[in-house]
Every structure is written in structure tokens, then in C-alpha cells.
Amino acid sequence: MSIRHGLLALLERGQMYGYQLRASFEESTGSTWPLNIGQVYTTLARLERDGLVRSLPESEAGQRPYEITDAGRADLTLWFATPVSRTDRPRDELAIKLALALTTPGVDVRSVVQTQRAATIRTLQELTRLKYASDRPEDLPWRLVLDAMVFQAEAEVRWLDHCESSLVRHRPTPPGAPGSAGSAAPEGTVPRTDEGARR
Amino acid sequence: MTTADGAVLEVRDVHRTHGAGPAAVHALRGVSLTVRAGELVAVMGPSGSGKSTLLALAGGLDGPSAGEIHVDGQRLGALDRRRLAQLRRRRIGYIFQNLNLIASLTAVENVALPLELDGTGARPARRLALDALAEVGLPELGDRFPDQLSGGQQQRVAIARALVGERRLVLADEPTGALDSQTGEAVLHLLRRRIDAGAAGVLVTHEARHAAWADRVIFLRDGVLVDSTAPLGDVAQLLTGSGR
Numbered sequence: 001m002s003i004r005h006g007l008l009a010l011l012e013r014g015q016m017y018g019y020q021l022r023a024s025f026e027e028s029t030g031s032t033w034p035l036n037i038g039q040v041y042t043t044l045a046r047l048e049r050d051g052l053v054r055s056l057p058e059s060e061a062g063q064r065p066y067e068i069t070d071a072g073r074a075d076l077t078l079w080f081a082t083p084v085s086r087t088d089r090p091r092d093e094l095a096i097k098l099a100l101a102l103t104t105p106g107v108d109v110r111s112v113v114q115t116q117r118a119a120t121i122r123t124l125q126e127l128t129r130l131k132y133a134s135d136r137p138e139d140l141p142w143r144l145v146l147d148a149m150v151f152q153a154e155a156e157v158r159w160l161d162h163c164e165s166s167l168v169r170h171r172p173t174p175p176g177a178p179g180s181a182g183s184a185a186p187e188g189t190v191p192r193t194d195e196g197a198r199r
Numbered sequence: 200m201t202t203a204d205g206a207v208l209e210v211r212d213v214h215r216t217h218g219a220g221p222a223a224v225h226a227l228r229g230v231s232l233t234v235r236a237g238e239l240v241a242v243m244g245p246s247g248s249g250k251s252t253l254l255a256l257a258g259g260l261d262g263p264s265a266g267e268i269h270v271d272g273q274r275l276g277a278l279d280r281r282r283l284a285q286l287r288r289r290r291i292g293y294i295f296q297n298l299n300l301i302a303s304l305t306a307v308e309n310v311a312l313p314l315e316l317d318g319t320g321a322r323p324a325r326r327l328a329l330d331a332l333a334e335v336g337l338p339e340l341g342d343r344f345p346d347q348l349s350g351g352q353q354q355r356v357a358i359a360r361a362l363v364g365e366r367r368l369v370l371a372d373e374p375t376g377a378l379d380s381q382t383g384e385a386v387l388h389l390l391r392r393r394i395d396a397g398a399a400g401v402l403v404t405h406e407a408r409h410a411a412w413a414d415r416v417i418f419l420r421d422g423v424l425v426d427s428t429a430p431l432g433d434v435a436q437l438l439t440g441s442g443r
Contacts, residue, residue, distance in 0.1 A: 120407070121410060
């Protein structure tokens, strides 16, 4: 999980300055990932250098707000649409991605869940195929390693199933987004998923 | 109408509606699926998504409200009751969570029953049944009654019954039931081996670890097929990819 995508997701709600971004980030991730303000400003500087955000004139109070650019929005959309690879995943990226998806306007959360589930089951299929092919007694240590990966991936799918049921039962409304950059979400609500809308 | 190349099961734009009018329940809405020889397809989805309905339709236990189902080149809707029953006995094997073993018959008699119902003589039916029991690792327990077998052994007998003879299509609905993880895995191993030997299979499960035994996983939601994983490559590619 890069902080940059977290900040882009927050800026998609509307323009914010550094301290607001830090507070919103911690709020979105249930304070499981504290950020220091230095990280926020360093990341904003890189995002601006890459053309993904732009800084706006300072307010009278000396606060400089940032807004997301079209390029930033495209980068964010790609991040949400791309499954996290199991091979190089920093911990908790997926949980944080879903938490942010829920509160980011215009994101089809069920599609994010399904994209990840299909990718994780794909990984499970590959691990199972390797296990099936490793049938000799001397393969046992390798099979146990594979089992560990199988159970981790299975746990992730069960959690995704659980997320999906929770989404069906209770769909939260994201916080108000003052100055929200015209997103696809009508009246600040996360739109309902149409069957296969992203297919 | 011809079937797709190598297809054992073809489900074409199938709908299944229970009831009518405002109270109608649409269990399946326009599902299409092709399963070829040597291919195992897993069906996943939340409760009520239509998984078991799809399996019942594929096995000719229920009929679609619209659409067509072909098994081994025959359109199920075009068969009369006698020919449908014959196709089910000869070509389709069912493995259900509820084993449906007959308590008053021994393991080998349970396995031989579908063959005998289909006109195979008692002696050859018994021989084929013993072969099937050997295939599932129970060569010596054929003369025991179901209540003399463990849960895992009973499930193996049910699998032997589903695989006996020349079944082209194996349909499994949560086949590992309440079995522990090792025994459940052994059951899936057996199913996989039979598929690799040339049968086609559909496995309904809510467990990702079990679905992962399939070549392809499809996802149903509210009676609609919403996603599908691509078929897997061969093991050599996987080993390279996994960096083992």
C-alpha cells in the first residue's frame, strides 16, 4: 500500500491541506496506520512533481490546499481496479483499500471485492495445482509451505465474502465532500452496483 | 444442433423461475456454461445465488424455464422420461452432501445399484463396483454396511457410486460436507483424478480452498454469472512463476 494512493483517494473527495489529509487518512483506516505530517508533505510533493495533484493558493490562515488532477484520478482508478499481488503485498493494503473504497465517491466497492476475490482464488488454484503435482513423500515440507499459503489465501476469500454480505446488508454513506471534484456518484452517495456493470 | 468441441456439458442461456407473477423467484437468469472432457469447473456464490439450481439442471433433475442443456451431445429437453433416466444413470454421476447411501445394502451393493438398475448383470456389476471402490481406496470394505463405515469412508462409497461405469459428467454439491480437512482433500483428490482421466465435472462449493481444485471458477450472484477465472496453465509454468 502506497501512501500516495491513500492520499489520492482522500483528495478525490475534495481539496484538502496536509493536516486534514493526515486526520482523514487515520480516520479512514481506523487509526491502524498512523502517518506523520512529514510523510504527508513528502508524498504530496512527489504527487505534485508527477502531475497527479496540484497545489492551490494558500489561504489566509497559511494553509495550502491540494486537489487531485485528471492524471491523479486515472492513477487512482487503476489502483482500485488492479488486484493486489500476493507475492509482494505489504500487510493490510487490501483492508485499507476496501475501507477507502467505501468512502471514495464513484468507486464500485462490490467490483473491487470481486476483482480481488477472483485474483486470490486464481492464486489458490495455482497453489493447489502445485500441491497436486507434489505427491511424493519427500515433497511433504514443500506441501506444508504450500498449505500455509493456501490457508492464508482462503482466509482472505472468506473475509471478502464477509465484506460482500456486509455491503449488501449495510451500505454506508461517505462523509460529505465539500468542493468534491465532479465524480460519478450522485448526491455524494456510493452508487449501487449494477450486475456486471464493470465487465 | 452440434455441441462445442469436446463439450460434455453445455448450458445455453438458461433461466429457471419458480412461481409466477409478482411472487416469481428467478433462481437463474441467462446462465451459459460449457464444460469439456478433462475439465473441472467450480461454481461459487453466496447462498441463494443459484449454484445448486444450476447443478440440478445440469444433471437433468430439474428442467429450465428457458434455454437449453446438452449432456454428452444430447439435449435434455428433447429426451422422454425413460431416455432421460437412462442418460442420468449411465453418463452422469452425482455426489451430494447428503450421501443417500441405502442403509440395508453393503458398500459394494450401493455402488453396483445404478448399474443393476440399468440392466447390467449382478456379477459384472459387482466386479465394476469393486473396481470403483478400489479406485477410492476402499478395496477391502465392500461388504460393510454404511453404519459400519466412518463419515469419510461413507463419502468415498458415495463417490465410487458416482464414478462407477462410464460416467462422462460428475456433478458434486459440497461433496466434502462436514469432513475434516485431510479427508475432504482426499475426496477432492479422487474427483480431480477422475476428471484428469477424461470426465467433465462441476463442483458447487462455498469454500475457496475446494474450488481451487478446479480448472476454472465461476461466480454466481442473484442467478447471474458475474465473473470467471481464466483456465490455468500447466504446472511447469506455475513453478517458474512461483519462483520456487
